[in-house]
Amino acid sequence: MQNFFFLKADKPMWPASANVFVIKDSEGLILIDVGCGLKKFIRKLYQQFKINNLDIKDIHSIVISHAHPDHMGGISWIFKDLKRFNIEFSDIKIYINKIEKKIAQNINLLNLYFDVPLISKYYNSDSEHNLKKISDINDNFKILCAMSQLPEDCNIQTFDDDDILNFGDYKFKILTTPGHAPGHTSFFELDRHFLLSGDLIGEKGTAWYSPSSGGAIGYLDSLKKIEKLSVSSVYPAHGNKFYNIKERITQIRNKILLKDQKIMEKLEKSPQKLIDLVKLFYNDSLIQIFPGVAIIESHLIKLEKEGKILRNGEKVYKI
Numbered sequence: 001m002q003n004f005f006f007l008k009a010d011k012p013m014w015p016a017s018a019n020v021f022v023i024k025d026s027e028g029l030i031l032i033d034v035g036c037g038l039k040k041f042i043r044k045l046y047q048q049f050k051i052n053n054l055d056i057k058d059i060h061s062i063v064i065s066h067a068h069p070d071h072m073g074g075i076s077w078i079f080k081d082l083k084r085f086n087i088e089f090s091d092i093k094i095y096i097n098k099i100e101k102k103i104a105q106n107i108n109l110l111n112l113y114f115d116v117p118l119i120s121k122y123y124n125s126d127s128e129h130n131l132k133k134i135s136d137i138n139d140n141f142k143i144l145c146a147m148s149q150l151p152e153d154c155n156i157q158t159f160d161d162d163d164i165l166n167f168g169d170y171k172f173k174i175l176t177t178p179g180h181a182p183g184h185t186s187f188f189e190l191d192r193h194f195l196l197s198g199d200l201i202g203e204k205g206t207a208w209y210s211p212s213s214g215g216a217i218g219y220l221d222s223l224k225k226i227e228k229l230s231v232s233s234v235y236p237a238h239g240n241k242f243y244n245i246k247e248r249i250t251q252i253r254n255k256i257l258l259k260d261q262k263i264m265e266k267l268e269k270s271p272q273k274l275i276d277l278v279k280l281f282y283n284d285s286l287i288q289i290f291p292g293v294a295i296i297e298s299h300l301i302k303l304e305k306e307g308k309i310l311r312n313g314e315k316v317y318k319i
């Protein structure tokens with residue numbers, strides 16, 4: 001594809017940067033996501049720029065798929081480096097979903113959207129987990145993949161579901177696809193029918209989800225929304241380009257629904273505490289506190305809504 005560059009991250013798995021996409025137009029370059037906010041990741045991004053004959057001083061716009069550290073953490077490094085060319089951060093247009101804007105401007109909100117308060121709620125009296133408790137997600141990620149906050153006076157252009165963004169020869173339809181982030185965005189190119197799927201549909205696996213970011217219900221709805229499109233190829237935020245989107249949607253949906261089924265099977269035998277249901281799926285005690293508890297809480301909310309379970313205090317009962 002002409003004037004479209006796929007700058008693939010070294011590794012597909014966390015804590016790697018997300019893939020970065022670059023579009024060239026008559027005014028310069030548009031970046032879609034920028035990767036983690038550590039110097040080593042930015043250095044790699046600049047190496048890829050060099051290989052592709054791209055120049056960072058030509059960047060005029062940055063599009064963010066969602067306000068997570070591996071997607072937008074690198075933005076403050078880019079702002080800093082552009083200053084060497086007398087380009088101010090306010091000269092760069094930032095495009096972000098209107099739902100994600102507030103998070104990008106106040107990254108403390110990530111704790112809320114990662115459902116960190118659930119950890120204290122459920123693991124208050126559990127000494128093993130208390131030792132590992134996460135209280136601030138940004139502090140937790142700063143060594144692996146630091147986050148950036150957009151400056152107050154940034155030049156932000158928000159977009160909304162069904163909006164069309166035109167960049168050079170490319171025309172992207174905005175699809176707000178929550179589950180993993182409240183304003184997670186997938187970008188569907190209307191002429192060539194390729195999808196920039198963000199974290200919603202990766203080459204492999206399933207992204208984590210949490211109640212405040214849309215949860216299991218939001219994730220399944222988002223998959224349904226994407227399923228309606230005729231997508232010819234997918235550029236995910238992690239991993240390689242792939243073509244079998246229908247198959248991947250089915251796999252992800254089945255994986256989510258299987259969790260419902262396993263929870264119900266366990267509850268069939270006896271009422272359970274949420275933290276014991278979490279152990280059904282995750283062995284590692286750190287994974288249990290994040291994202292385990294947020295994922296399982298998402299399922300309990302879904303099952304409650306469907307009238308299949310009832311909660312009383314810590315206990316979960318099958319109806």
Ligand SMILES: [Zn+2]
Binds near residue numbers: 066068180181199
């Ligand atoms: Zn993410």
